[in-house]
Amino acid sequence: MIRRPLELFACSLTGGVLALVYGDAAWEGVAGTLAGSALWITLDNVRAARVLNWLRHGHAVNPPRVSTVWAEVVERSRKGFKALNRKARKSEARLQEFLAAIQASPNGVVLLDKTSAIEWCNFTSAQHLGFDSKRDVRQQIRNLIRDPAFIAYLNAGDFSKPVEIDGRDAYPGHPQRISIQIHVYGKGRRLLLTRDVTAVEQAEAMRRDFVANVSHEIRTPLTVVSGFIETLQHLDVSDEERRRYLALMGQQAQRMQTLVSDLLTLSRLEGSPIPGSSEWVSSQDLLSQVVDEARALSDVLAQGSHDLVAEPSPLFQIAGARSELVSAMSNLLSNAVRYTPAHGQIRAGWALLADGSVEFHVQDTGPGIEAEHLPRLTERFYRVDRSRSRETGGTGLGLAIVKHVAQRHGGHMLVDSVVGQGSRFRIVLPPSRVLSD
Numbered sequence: 295m296i297r298r299p300l301e302l303f304a305c306s307l308t309g310g311v312l313a314l315v316y317g318d319a320a321w322e323g324v325a326g327t328l329a330g331s332a333l334w335i336t337l338d339n340v341r342a343a344r345v346l347n348w349l350r351h352g353h354a355v356n357p358p359r360v361s362t363v364w365a366e367v368v369e370r371s372r373k374g375f376k377a378l379n380r381k382a383r384k385s386e387a388r389l390q391e392f393l394a395a396i397q398a399s400p401n402g403v404v405l406l407d408k409t410s411a412i413e414w415c416n417f418t419s420a421q422h423l424g425f426d427s428k429r430d431v432r433q434q435i436r437n438l439i440r441d442p443a444f445i446a447y448l449n450a451g452d453f454s455k456p457v458e459i460d461g462r463d464a465y466p467g468h469p470q471r472i473s474i475q476i477h478v479y480g481k482g483r484r485l486l487l488t489r490d491v492t493a494v495e496q497a498e499a500m501r502r503d504f505v506a507n508v509s510h511e512i513r514t515p516l517t518v519v520s521g522f523i524e525t526l527q528h529l530d531v532s533d534e535e536r537r538r539y540l541a542l543m544g545q546q547a548q549r550m551q552t553l554v555s556d557l558l559t560l561s562r563l564e565g566s567p568i569p570g571s572s573e574w575v576s577s578q579d580l581l582s583q584v585v586d587e588a589r590a591l592s593d594v595l596a597q598g599s600h601d602l603v604a605e606p607s608p609l610f611q612i613a614g615a616r617s618e619l620v621s622a623m624s625n626l627l628s629n630a631v632r633y634t635p636a637h638g639q640i641r642a643g644w645a646l647l648a649d650g651s652v653e654f655h656v657q658d659t660g661p662g663i664e665a666e667h668l669p670r671l672t673e674r675f676y677r678v679d680r681s682r683s684r685e686t687g688g689t690g691l692g693l694a695i696v697k698h699v700a701q702r703h704g705g706h707m708l709v710d711s712v713v714g715q716g717s718r719f720r721i722v723l724p725p726s727r728v729l730s731d
């Protein structure tokens with residue numbers, strides 16, 4: 295700090311001495327001193343201006359070379375700038391990490407300012423709502439999401455519950471439902487979260503349909519049974535009639551029992567682990583068991599008039615759950631027996647396929663199924679011939695069980711059918727589950 299007054303003093307003194315050496319009068323000495331001071335002040339101002347100019351640009355590089363106290367000002371500022379820059383870089387890196395985490399979120403995130411203009415949004419929200427995460431920044435959200443339900447939600451200002459709208463990818467036959475909820479934070483800012491709830495909605499719709507279907511299936515036999523009970527309680531009926539009523543009640547009870555048993559099979563299939571390769575089942579055993587069962591059913595339904603044949607089949611072992619395989623195969627055979635009129639032909643057997651996989655097939659000469667129904671046959675409770683299905687004790691769950699069992703064994707179910715000629719159902723199992731005898 296002492297350098298500045300010393301410099302000023304030295305300049306003034308030099309000015310004064312030079313004036314006295316070259317001049318004659320005393321006033322010239324005073325003028326020389328003043329001129330020396332003025333020169334120093336000018337020099338100092340130039341240094342101050344250089345420092346200020348450097349400070350104005352606000353960065354730590356290329357500091358001006360200045361002397362006296364200005365050198366210290368520059369050095370301290372330089373260090374301050376460096377520390378600030380380091381801090382800013384750290385904050386920037388953390389912000390970027392934070393934004394990357396929000397980008398990775400499966401939910402959409404949009405930050406809105408007080409006027410509901412977009413400040414920032416992640417890709418997921420842009421995908422859900424159909425806007426561009428870069429181009430649409432600063433746009434009013436209400437100009438981008440025109441759905442009346444959302445506009446009403448925004449205007450009402452009650453954000454305690456979410457609102458649902460169609461997503462960008464929704465079109466007839468391909469629903470996409472997006473749930474949007476706004477949360478207010480800071481000084482009037484808003485956080486808008488989006489979530490794809492299509493799968494949840496579909497699962498909920500399936501659950502509703504399923505409950506409705508089961509209730510419907512059970513209501514009819516229950517109504518019949520309770521009607522007969524009331525009749526037997528309040529009316530005098532002959533022994534003959536009583537026997538007939540009891541037989542009909544027994545049939546309906548059986549129908550409910552079959553339904554419950556199929557439902558339990560399905561729920562077991564859904565809830566249990568995939569069958570491993572520790573249990574090996576003989577193809578021949580399976581075939582004879584299901585064909586015997588089908589013959590018994592044919593005896594009941596068509597007095598055994600079906601021409602039911604187990605075709606000569608290759609012998610091999612299958613890795614899988616015996617009870618599941620029996621259930622799937624006998625479902626196909628019992629369908630063939632139930633839907634093929636008396637004296638029709640039914641053929642069942644195994645075949646080895648070229649790629650090492652195997653197929654179990656059931657061919658009948660029944661009524662056949664129109665092509666439009668084929669893709670829906672494995673839906674639960676889907677029936678082509680409702681009355682025939684019910685009359686013969688069908689639950690509408692048989693092919694759903696077959697498909698499930700095939701898939702659990704790494705295979706699939708195929709159907710070929712020609713109306714008026716018959717149907718061929720196949721279960722194909724992969725080579726990994728087959729061991730030739």
Ligand code: ADP
Pocket residue numbers: 625629630633634658660661662663671672676677678679680683684687688689690691692693694717
């Ligand atoms: P269901 O218990 O009603 O037989 P499934 O799931 O086993 O239920 O079959 C679904 C529908 O497919 C049946 O209702 C029937 O209309 C049709 N179907 C199944 N197998 C045959 C077949 N072999 N011949 C003709 N129609 C069939």
